[in-house]
Amino acid sequence: MRIDTLALVGVGLIGGSVGLAARKRGVAGRILGVDSRPEVLQRALTRGVVDQSRPNVGSAAAEADAIVFCTPVDVIAGQVIEATSVCRPGALLTDAGSTKASIVRDVEGRLPQGAGFVGGHPLAGSEKQGPEHANAELFEGRVVVLTPTSRTDDKALSQATALWEALGARVRLMDPEEHDRAMAMTSHLPHVTAAALAGVLPPEWSGLTAGGFRDATRVASGGPELWAAILQANADGVLDAMDQLDKRMAEFRRSLASGDRDALIALLQQGKLLRDGLTC
Amino acid sequence: MRIDTLALVGVGLIGGSVGLAARKRGVAGRILGVDSRPEVLQRALTRGVVDQSRPNVGSAAAEADAIVFCTPVDVIAGQVIEATSVCRPGALLTDAGSTKASIVRDVEGRLPQGAGFVGGHPLAGSEKQGPEHANAELFEGRVVVLTPTSRTDDKALSQATALWEALGARVRLMDPEEHDRAMAMTSHLPHVTAAALAGVLPPEWSGLTAGGFRDATRVASGGPELWAAILQANADGVLDAMDQLDKRMAEFRRSLASGDRDALIALLQQGKLLRDGLTC
Numbered sequence: 001m002r003i004d005t006l007a008l009v010g011v012g013l014i015g016g017s018v019g020l021a022a023r024k025r026g027v028a029g030r031i032l033g034v035d036s037r038p039e040v041l042q043r044a045l046t047r048g049v050v051d052q053s054r055p056n057v058g059s060a061a062a063e064a065d066a067i068v069f070c071t072p073v074d075v076i077a078g079q080v081i082e083a084t085s086v087c088r089p090g091a092l093l094t095d096a097g098s099t100k101a102s103i104v105r106d107v108e109g110r111l112p113q114g115a116g117f118v119g120g121h122p123l124a125g126s127e128k129q130g131p132e133h134a135n136a137e138l139f140e141g142r143v144v145v146l147t148p149t150s151r152t153d154d155k156a157l158s159q160a161t162a163l164w165e166a167l168g169a170r171v172r173l174m175d176p177e178e179h180d181r182a183m184a185m186t187s188h189l190p191h192v193t194a195a196a197l198a199g200v201l202p203p204e205w206s207g208l209t210a211g212g213f214r215d216a217t218r219v220a221s222g223g224p225e226l227w228a229a230i231l232q233a234n235a236d237g238v239l240d241a242m243d244q245l246d247k248r249m250a251e252f253r254r255s256l257a258s259g260d261r262d263a264l265i266a267l268l269q270q271g272k273l274l275r276d277g278l279t280c
Numbered sequence: 281m282r283i284d285t286l287a288l289v290g291v292g293l294i295g296g297s298v299g300l301a302a303r304k305r306g307v308a309g310r311i312l313g314v315d316s317r318p319e320v321l322q323r324a325l326t327r328g329v330v331d332q333s334r335p336n337v338g339s340a341a342a343e344a345d346a347i348v349f350c351t352p353v354d355v356i357a358g359q360v361i362e363a364t365s366v367c368r369p370g371a372l373l374t375d376a377g378s379t380k381a382s383i384v385r386d387v388e389g390r391l392p393q394g395a396g397f398v399g400g401h402p403l404a405g406s407e408k409q410g411p412e413h414a415n416a417e418l419f420e421g422r423v424v425v426l427t428p429t430s431r432t433d434d435k436a437l438s439q440a441t442a443l444w445e446a447l448g449a450r451v452r453l454m455d456p457e458e459h460d461r462a463m464a465m466t467s468h469l470p471h472v473t474a475a476a477l478a479g480v481l482p483p484e485w486s487g488l489t490a491g492g493f494r495d496a497t498r499v500a501s502g503g504p505e506l507w508a509a510i511l512q513a514n515a516d517g518v519l520d521a522m523d524q525l526d527k528r529m530a531e532f533r534r535s536l537a538s539g540d541r542d543a544l545i546a547l548l549q550q551g552k553l554l555r556d557g558l559t560c
Contacts, residue, residue: 123488123489123490124490124491125490125491125492126491142490143487143488143490145488172487172488182485182488183488185480185481185482185485186481186485186488186489186490186492186493187489187490187492187493189477190477190492190493190496190497191492192529192532193473193477193496193529194492194496194551194555195532195547195548195550195551195552196525196528196529196532196547196551197469197470197473197525197551198550198551198552198554198555199528199547199550199551199554200465200521200524200525200527200528201465201466201554202465203554203557205462205465205466206554206557206558207423207452208403208423208425208452208462208463208466209403209466209467209558210403210404210405210422210423210466210467211404211405211406212405212466212467212470212471212474212498212499213466213467213470213558214558215495215496215498215499216470216473216474216495216496216498216499217470217496217551217554217555217558218492218495218496218555219492219495219496220548220551220552220554220555221552221555221556222548222552224545224548224549224552225545227548228541228544228545228548231536231544232536232539232541232544235536235537235539238536239533239536239537241480242529242532242533244480245476245477245480245529246529247480248476248479248480249472249473249476249522249525249526252472252475252476252522253519253522256511256512256515256518256519257515257519259512259515261508261509261512264508264511264512265504265505265508267475267476267479268475268500268502268504268507268508269504270475270478270479271474271475271476271477271478271479271497271500272475272478272500272501272502272504274478274479274481274483274486274497274500275474275478275497275498275500275501276501277483277486278486278489278493278494278497
């Protein structure tokens with residue numbers, strides 16, 4: 001996999017890590033960066049995440065062979081459409097947004113004939129933000145979900161697959177709606193729970209937290225605006241996932257209120273069984 | 281601080297770590313171990329966590345200058361009382377149980393005149409169990425809560441304080457009931473939430489989890505029997521904490537269902553503010 005000119009729209013943690021990984025692995029001839037925040041773009045240049053900056057999506061898209069959109073989920077679709085009007089024939093357009101259904105729907109509803117878009121989502125990240133936390137190994141061995149539809153160009157899908165594999169990831173294909181239902185449970189619900197747990201802790205007890213609380217709430221340090229956009233883009237899925245958690249919490253409540261130790265142990269055992277099956 | 285003979289009742293992760301820390305820091309002349317599980321006691325001997333084993337609480341207590349009970353919270357009080365009938369005059373009895381109110385109440389209701397007991401809880405641990413995971417640095421810089429009452433012997437409190445400080449910890453004094461209310465929020469509720477999150481994840485989506493889910497659910501790998509005993513010993517506190525989380529989750533739900541982004545950001549911001557204030 002070799003891309004002459006790779007453009008990154010959004011050069012924060014994810015875009016910055018795509019840049020560093022592409023550079024380290026020799027995937028791109030040159031890397032262009034676009035970001036609406038001038039100071040973030042400057043930090044990305046300083047860190048060597050990108051070779052050159054461009055002032056807007058259009059000017060980067062006009063030069064790029066592949067464009068990866070690593071911006072908040074509520075702006076990605078509009079930027080992709082903006083890029084399609086100027087990008088080169090055969091250019092790959094893909095994204096790294098944490099939700100897929102609304103982005104893919106919005107893009108496909110307005111996509112010009114022949115434009116090569118496929119939705120994507122690397123299951124990797126950090127509660128830390130910005131190109132200064134970018135990491136060339138962020139995608140190493142991690143799953144990247146691509147969400148082709150019946151309208152997806154075959155060449156775009158194979159290019160996006162090759163790109164992420166070249167960055168060290170394992171590609172898994174899913175339907176956009178299924179992706180969002182799964183992420184509601186694996187990512188969005190844990191984020192809400194972490195924020196809620198941290199939000200209800202009386203500050204005078206913060207000195208009484210240990211590793212358990214800190215791990216359980218780590219993701220609550222993520223950017224509120226970024227996460228609000230993600231949760232809203234998948235609101236139905238998140239609400240469904242919250243219902244499922246609610247039911248399970250009610251089972252815990254009943255076993256505790258009634259002193260039913262066997263039921264309580266069974267509930268804890270189910271959680272342990274699933275958790276023990278995950279690596280690290 | 282120097283203890284001629286230190287007895288550990290329960291030589292799993294916590295008892296084993298007390299033993300390793302005491303040995304490394306020269307706190308104890310010799311360390312005796314008791315455990316109802318012969319294979320665990322053997323592993324503790326093999327690892328050098330204890331110098332010698334004793335067959336039961338009484339035989340260890342008869343020789344010990346200080347006894348630390350590191351057993352499940354539902355057996356600690358009975359073992360402390362058993363020890364008081366044979367222990368030396370002036371011996372320190374303390375424990376490392378994750379709940380304090382019921383243990384302290386049960387022990388104090390049956391404590392002979394002059395026996396030196398003080399409740400304790402090191403805010404350190406791991407989802408891993410057993411002396412093979414014990415760690416001489418487990419208490420380094422961590423908070424140990426001691427829960428003296430009006431009936432606590434002054435000398436026992438100063439001995440227990442000196443012991444934990446000698447093991448590297450910082451001692452904080454709290455009322456047993458206040459300790460349990462705080463732990464409901466800082467430890468027991470996050471455990472229930474982790475177990476519930478892990479328990480409701482469809483196994484076919486476990487390959488779609490990343491660091492966020494794994495951190496949020498790490499503690500769910502803890503021992504179900506141990507945790508059932510902890511949650512039951514603090515059932516009222518845990519149910520209250522669940523109510524508070526429930527209310528906060530309902531606020532998230534309302535903001536999501538109504539599409540109120542400002543409210544959603546405010547909720548996320550509150551969680552981030554608290555979480556960012558915690559180290560690591």
